[in-house]
Amino acid sequence: MSLEPPTYLTSLQNNIRARPIPWEGAVRAGNITEEQLRRVKAVDKVRKDSRQKTIEKDVNAYTSLLAGSGSEKSILESATRRTDIIQYILVLAGDLINDVPALTSALVEGNESYRHFLPLLTNSTTEDPIPLLTSSLLANLVSASLRATPKISQKDEVALPKLFSYLSTLTKSADTGLQDIGVQGYSALLRTKRSREIFWKERKDTVEPLIGILRAAAGATKDNGSSLGGGRAGEAGISGGVGIQLLYHVLLVLWQLSFEGDLIGAELESEHEIIALYTNLLKLSPKEKTTRLLLSTLRNLLSLSKTNLLPNAVVVRLPAMLSNLNSRHLSDPDLLEDLSGLSDMLDEYTKTQTTFDEYAAEVQSGHLRWSPPHRNPTFWRENARRILDEDRGSLPKKLVEILSKDWETDKQVLAIACNDVGCLVREVPERRHQLDKLGLKARVMALMTDREESVRWESLRAVGEWLRYTFEG
Template sequence: MTKIPWDGAVRAGNLSEEQLKIIKSVDKVRKEQRKQTIELNTDPYATLLAGGESGPSVLEKAQKRQDIIQYILVLATDLIADVPVLATTILQRTDPYKQYLALLGSSNNPEDAVPLLAATFLANLIAFSLTSSSKAVERDSDALPKLYSYLSTLVKSQDAGLQDIGVQHMSTVLRSSSAKETFWKQKNDTIAPLFDILRKAAGAAKDTDSTLWSGAASVRSADTRFGGGVGLQLMYHILLVIWQLSFEAELVGPGLEEDEEIVPLYVQLLRMSPKEKTTRLLLATLHNLLEANKKTLIPIATTARLPALLANLATRHLTDDDAKEDLDALDQMLDEYTKGQTTFDEYADEVQSGHLRWSPPHRSATFWRENARKILQDKELPKKLAEITGKKWESDKKVLAIACNDIGNLVREVPEHRTTLEKLGLKVRVMELMTDADESVRWESLKAVGEWMRYSFER
């Protein structure tokens, strides 16, 4: 930052002599001396940064001087970090965030220093406020959505450095249940761009996540990047944010799976994780989510082959005690679940997961003879099959082929219930798939339509 001609700024009315005196009393001095000076009387410093009855803030005076504003924003962040009592005094002012929130929208350029520095100060001050009160405070509830919206613009940028700043500031303020709830309410702005990066790292696109379920990617790498060129530091900070959010697992767990398919995604990332620090966060998040949502998420974890991956990880002698504890807890949870599983349960779990693979039941004539009627009586499973076949699965066509296989088997084994499948639109969809570009989809759909044709003359 270029040297500021302070005396000239005073003469131009960009700040007062008193404000300059206050700045110089803490500028370029040792941390301990700065702390002692401010603690003797915090009010002048709080007024300097946030204004008050005794006068305007320096931000108000220096509105046209970007260099001074940048300098003060950096100084302000340092001061509240070094002297927590100053943060307390600032928070006692009327609307302490107002001037800084206004700076977030002062530029449309994400690389502009002023909004970036204002966001840094706000993240730290709001985090201090959140941790110093056991109850949600109105000023925080009002400010957080605006800060989150700005930070999301950083995460959505193509610059990894800006992305990392945005993610780190998100992590800074996720210190309370209220902050996490607000974050979750804005999930299209906050959560979605984080998962776009996670999917890029896993090498999977949304709704076409073939790699998530096949386990095709490498288990470990000496590289410090995940897939898609996503750096380890950015990845760690994103995983840290999701881990913080996972402590509200009952609130966020179902939505994270429904919107982002977090369980198979995290299983894939765990398979790829190059460092123990990312492995630790992945395990801890899965533990939090599955523990609070056993009924819905454990079946999905089983279908995504988490148990086999945990067995693999157990042979690697993790050094982190927390990671080992989470690994053991997950293993025990999944083991208890799978012990009571029947073949029908495994099939139902796979369908409910929203993704199909060529697991043994699909090709087993015995399975269909014994379970086809039960599947149709379940009612939810045929609806889920209709939902699965309604997607295009551009990069994972085998899902459509498997679904056609299953539909054909249901018609063959329980022909009297084929009307149920027709009402769900499955006959029309299967006929559409006869012209699909993928050979396996065409073949399986042709066989399924053939089962229907066997009974066409009975009507």
């Protein structure tokens, strides 16, 4: 897939192309050789067809110029003290690779083609042009290498973590121009299963900043859980200063990653509540192209990680969101196919679920909402004992985990959890010692002084259930 190059990068490259370089002075100073200068002049500032013919006559010479060969130094190695020449050559090399497939193939096939490029990624800050230009050049080379062979090469295996590491510094930047360069670099590299596995392995640096961009777009925050806020789609972006193009590129990267749904689905949900986030983004999506990526990613994740994700999809009301989308006038055939496939998958799943299943899925998701079971006395009479016994008491243990968090941005979660604990004590009082042993009584009592009124009220009610039995043996 081909994306428009980031404006920030294009502008930088054009500025460098326009700079005059004192080439003859560089030769006299011993910064480059006369032969290197001859090769540069033969392909610099000439027509594309002329450049192509020159290089194709002697591909090895130009491979050596950029990557070195045996005892012959590359021009980057020769000009280590001249940052102006290094910047210029990096831009020129990018142009040559784009214009001359034969040169790209020769560089891809060389075992040490990246040797002089990789060290340039470590220079100073994200504003330094050299690592920025190097990352663009290397992303194109590694991408071409990944497409050329079904099995990843050793040099790509070494280069990918270093490239991902540098690109992650761009995606963490406050500058959206730099973010877009990083994200588009990722997209070029996520061509194979192995590159996606490496990307996921480094997910704290690679995936987490992308989720942050999506949360900003959704007007959402995350602090011990998520509070997915609303927002209104605008012409320039959705929310949080995220432009539509950057949003699209981030969604594209996560769509590419979603083809490893069996590997990433459960952790992507537990770490980032991805299903709730995407459900909210569907509501706000400003364009069919972003809606298409959201639906396709959800379909990949849910179909490849059904056990972990389908229950959560029901909890966050994804089926209702899909029903809403079905009522819109959508025209993209791929979008409509994914919408139909997702709807069918969720319909089939929900037909088999009981109220207990829905409650258990919500608790296991780690994020409680005022869904119908919480306030239903019949539900608690019929299911309280099962909740305590199911899977060796996994649900009460999950309530402990939920109550252990502060939920500063979503206090209702604490109120709901207190309600549930009180219902368990009321319906199965002889098992209250089990809950006490887990630490639930102490935590619920502590919440009686919480700043949020609803939390104080629900914790008081729960403690009241315990106090009813204080004087019983």
